[in-house]
Amino acid sequence: MLRAPLEPAEAEDMAAALKVIADPARLRLVSILAAAKNQEGCVCDLTEPLGLTQPTVSHHLKVLADAGLVVREQRGRWVFYRLVPERLAIVREALTP
């Protein structure tokens, strides 16, 4: 009746990525970036829609970056963050029957 389940190591990796995204502020950040041109935004664009301070937004972006869900890029004075759709897709597939 049952095929093999996710391997334990694979489940650990997915669970770690899901834990990072299982936070309301980070989900909202991801949803903003997902809807943005080139799926990217600068911290300056993200504070207002979230209603959070810039240090708080920067903290959440760092957590997302450490999990490989966004990448960080310095452009002159500004730091931009871009979604990594492949990493999101891995998480999404864990939830696809």
Place this chain on the structure above:
Amino acid sequence: MLRAPLEPAEAEDMAAALKVIADPARLRLVSILAAAKNQEGCVCDLTEPLGLTQPTVSHHLKVLADAGLVVREQRGRWVFYRLVPERLAIVREALTP
């Protein structure tokens, strides 16, 4: 540049469901049910592939059921659990760019 982010209440609800699923044993349970006939299984089918005891598996299934991710059904001596694909889809869509 940016459309409106997830509403705070919507983000809270999704984050709660993601937190429940962001656990290696529960991810593996969901992956087993997803691959099973009718996307369901009895606890007796689930303990062996997970390598966990029946009380531990029952605990994880209860947490998934409380979050609406599986439904519980008594059939004679056995309790069956079935995935709720609509609930999983809501979580998945939060992660779809």
